[in-house]
Amino acid sequence: MDLVCVGLNHKLCSVEIRERLAFSESNLPKALSLMKEIEGVRESFILSTCNRVELYGRGCSYGEMDSAFTRFLSEFHSLDEHLFSPYLYRHWNRDAVRHLFRVTSGLDSLVVGENEIYGQVRNAFQTANRLRNLDSVLYQVVERALRVGKRVRSKTRINERAVSVSSIAVELAEKIFGKLSGEQVLVLGTGKMSEQTMKYLVEHGAGKITVASRTYERALEVAQKFGAQPVGFGDWFRSLRSSDIVISSTASPQPIVRFEDVQLIMKERRHKPLCFIDIAVPRDIDPRVGELDDVYLYDIDDLKGVSEINLRLRKQEVEHCEEIIANELSSFDEWHQSLDATPAIQKLTAYFDHVVEHELHKAKQGFKGKEKELDSLVRKIKASLLHTPLEQLKESAKLGSIEHHLHTLHTLFQLGEKPLSPEARESHPLVEDDLAPNDFVERETEKNSATPTREN
Amino acid sequence: MHMTLAHAWLTFVIGLYLAGFVIYVLEFTNSDPSVTSRAGRLIEVGFLFHTLEIFVHTFSGSRAPGSRFLLPVETVGESLSFFAWSLAFVYLVLVKRYRTEGFGLVLSPVLVLFLIPALFPFPERHLAVPYLDDSHFLLHILSAFFAYGSFTLSFIAGLLYLTQDWALKLKAAPDVYRKLPSLEDLERFTFRTIFWGLLLLGVAIVTGGLWTQRAFGTFLLLEPKSFATLLTWCVYLAIMYFHHVSLVKGRRVILMSVLAFALVLFTFIGTGMIKPGLHVGV
Numbered sequence: 001m002d003l004v005c006v007g008l009n010h011k012l013c014s015v016e017i018r019e020r021l022a023f024s025e026s027n028l029p030k031a032l033s034l035m036k037e038i039e040g041v042r043e044s045f046i047l048s049t050c051n052r053v054e055l056y057g058r059g060c061s062y063g064e065m066d067s068a069f070t071r072f073l074s075e076f077h078s079l080d081e082h083l084f085s086p087y088l089y090r091h092w093n094r095d096a097v098r099h100l101f102r103v104t105s106g107l108d109s110l111v112v113g114e115n116e117i118y119g120q121v122r123n124a125f126q127t128a129n130r131l132r133n134l135d136s137v138l139y140q141v142v143e144r145a146l147r148v149g150k151r152v153r154s155k156t157r158i159n160e161r162a163v164s165v166s167s168i169a170v171e172l173a174e175k176i177f178g179k180l181s182g183e184q185v186l187v188l189g190t191g192k193m194s195e196q197t198m199k200y201l202v203e204h205g206a207g208k209i210t211v212a213s214r215t216y217e218r219a220l221e222v223a224q225k226f227g228a229q230p231v232g233f234g235d236w237f238r239s240l241r242s243s244d245i246v247i248s249s250t251a252s253p254q255p256i257v258r259f260e261d262v263q264l265i266m267k268e269r270r271h272k273p274l275c276f277i278d279i280a281v282p283r284d285i286d287p288r289v290g291e292l293d294d295v296y297l298y299d300i301d302d303l304k305g306v307s308e309i310n311l312r313l314r315k316q317e318v319e320h321c322e323e324i325i326a327n328e329l330s331s332f333d334e335w336h337q338s339l340d341a342t343p344a345i346q347k348l349t350a351y352f353d354h355v356v357e358h359e360l361h362k363a364k365q366g367f368k369g370k371e372k373e374l375d376s377l378v379r380k381i382k383a384s385l386l387h388t389p390l391e392q393l394k395e396s397a398k399l400g401s402i403e404h405h406l407h408t409l410h411t412l413f414q415l416g417e418k419p420l421s422p423e424a425r426e427s428h429p430l431v432e433d434d435l436a437p438n439d440f441v442e443r444e445t446e447k448n449s450a451t452p453t454r455e456n
Numbered sequence: 457m458h459m460t461l462a463h464a465w466l467t468f469v470i471g472l473y474l475a476g477f478v479i480y481v482l483e484f485t486n487s488d489p490s491v492t493s494r495a496g497r498l499i500e501v502g503f504l505f506h507t508l509e510i511f512v513h514t515f516s517g518s519r520a521p522g523s524r525f526l527l528p529v530e531t532v533g534e535s536l537s538f539f540a541w542s543l544a545f546v547y548l549v550l551v552k553r554y555r556t557e558g559f560g561l562v563l564s565p566v567l568v569l570f571l572i573p574a575l576f577p578f579p580e581r582h583l584a585v586p587y588l589d590d591s592h593f594l595l596h597i598l599s600a601f602f603a604y605g606s607f608t609l610s611f612i613a614g615l616l617y618l619t620q621d622w623a624l625k626l627k628a629a630p631d632v633y634r635k636l637p638s639l640e641d642l643e644r645f646t647f648r649t650i651f652w653g654l655l656l657l658g659v660a661i662v663t664g665g666l667w668t669q670r671a672f673g674t675f676l677l678l679e680p681k682s683f684a685t686l687l688t689w690c691v692y693l694a695i696m697y698f699h700h701v702s703l704v705k706g707r708r709v710i711l712m713s714v715l716a717f718a719l720v721l722f723t724f725i726g727t728g729m730i731k732p733g734l735h736v737g738v
């Protein structure tokens with residue numbers, strides 16, 4: 001079995017190329033269906049976000065899958081291969097598993113430790129699973145990646161600190177006012193950053209929000225999105241008197257909130273704290289305002305400074321996350337190695353069944369009228385005989401010393417072709433035994449269904 | 457309780473508080489987030505053992521001839537130990553809803569600092585006054601110490617407010633401001649504890665007056681502590697009023713409450729140095 005990941009991300013590839021290769025929610029099902037038709041690909045999975053496009057596949061050979069996936073990307077998006085192939089990276093087998101674990105944990109993200117990627121992997125997994133693109137091994141890989149992502153976030157502080165300007169602004173406001181439910185917010189200007197901050201404020205339960213813009217229509221449009229109150233730009237000062245949090249991002253060339261005005265307002269407020277978030281460049285609020293008692297002023301540089309500190313602290317957690325990923329990878333290896341023993345176990349059981357059936361058929365003539373008792377006795381003997389060797393086999397698989405046992409089994413019982421030597425196996429750690437069954441075993445194996453079970 | 461055993465007991469309590477403090481420090485310096493609850497648990501266990509020590513001490517028969525019991529506030533050491541216990545009681549029982557690691561970090565070393573002198577010998581002064589097991593006397597002592605505990609907590613909350621204000625103004629200390637409660641919560645905590653302090657000190661003044669009336673035939677003992685207590689009560693009442701009617705808010709009113717704590721220290725410790733009277737100990 002070969003597992004491959006072919007993709008590109010924000011580190012090497014420009015957004016112009018990434019957006020042309022991205023799979024939208026609507027065309028993802030179609031892409032997954034087409035991937036199923038690629039020859040030699042048994043399982044497939046697509047992860048497409050604004051920062052990355054990755055195709056995962058399991059099949060016969062990674063060389064073939066690599067070129068097939070590159071061709072597929074080119075044909076599906078009608079984009080010349082030469083435009084994007086220099087940016088493609090490839091991960092094989094264990095590296096591919098590790099890569100997906102890191103991606104899901106947010107370690108490969110533009111903002112280390114961000115949470116959004118976890119939901120994106122989960123949605124991609126659900127879609128691929130619904131369309132039956134996943135079967136056994138890749139299913140396990142993605143499911144375990146999600147588990148790793150969850151564990152990394154709960155056991156470390158990788159996602160604890162806010163790093164976006166908007167979330168830091170809200171975090172600071174919460175450190176002044178506690179819960180924001182009773183606080184009045186004034187938003188001056190309706191740029192993208194203002195909207196983003198407003199969204200965070202609403203999510204954190206901010207009370208009454210007032211939006212002021214150069215034109216009343218624009219203020220109304222933005223206010224409607226967030227259930228806020230629109231005001232014309234001439235009326236914002238009146239709203240300032242009753243506001244606790246002010247977010248400003250106008251295009252004004254000079255400060256619109258003056259020191260003297262805030263000084264007066266603070267007297268009227270009896271020094272109830274007032275928080276200014278100035279995300280405009282050039283600044284909207286006179287920097288001297290921050291010197292007043294009980295006034296907390298943050299401009300874009302302050303917010304970016306906090307973001308850098310927080311990002312640095314997030315990066316300190318990466319080592320801890322890598323340890324968790326390494327442990328989960330070992331657990332995956334264990335599972336996969338036990339999977340290698342499964343076909344042999346099934347064939348051995350089928351061989352015993354066949355021998356017993358044959359002997360039982362002959363013996364039944366001498367035990368007429370007692371067939372049930374005889375059946376039960378035979379089943380018990382078979383179970384007793386098989387129990388210890390099968391347990392030993394599973395244990396050896398977990399410890400990674402299965403090859404020797406499989407070799408002996410295949411030799412003694414003529415179950416099929418011999419497995420790969422340990423040396424050959426080391427160079428292909430995820431290679432699945434492909435044992436060509438002899439005639440009777442093939443019949444029995446089909447009956448018992450050789451597909452490994454999924455973990456819940 | 458045998459002296460050596462009492463010391464061992466108190467040392468154990470100090471050890472628990474100290475361990476709690478170390479864990480709070482670890483939490484504050486970014487270690488495992490699960491340690492906070494363990495630190496809080498250690499303070500609780502320490503308080504329980506301390507309560508047991510106070511209980512045994514109170515009912516120790518050899519201490520107050522003629523009285524069924526006597527709260528351990530006869531010597532400076534005993535008073536400081538009883539104050540530490542009162543402080544922990546107010547923190548763990550009265551205002552438990554506001555408990556955070558920020559408070560724990562400041563409170564645990566304060567408890568240790570007040571308990572350590574209790575391990576050293578102080579001159580014993582047995583009270584040669586009647587009715588020491590009178591309910592008014594008991595209530596007077598308990599409410600006075602709980603009031604001091606409340607004011608101490610309001611002082612700690614005030615200090616944390618000023619620290620948080622500094623961190624938020626500095627803009628580059630996310631490690632500090634993330635760990636501390638919000639300014640609004642700290643302000644609420646400060647005035648919640650001032651409210652309790654005022655209430656309890658009011659009870660202490662009234663019950664003290666009733667007891668001295670029974671013991672000495674006067675409502676007011678002419679001692680510095682009596683007057684300092686009345687002054688403290690009035691100052692805190694004024695601060696509470698300013699805050700309540702929104703005459704002053706934010707940093708300024710917090711600064712007032714922090715400065716007012718100097719009066720509590722003077723009442724609790726300083727007055728005994730001016731003229732030791734019936735209010736023995738500290």
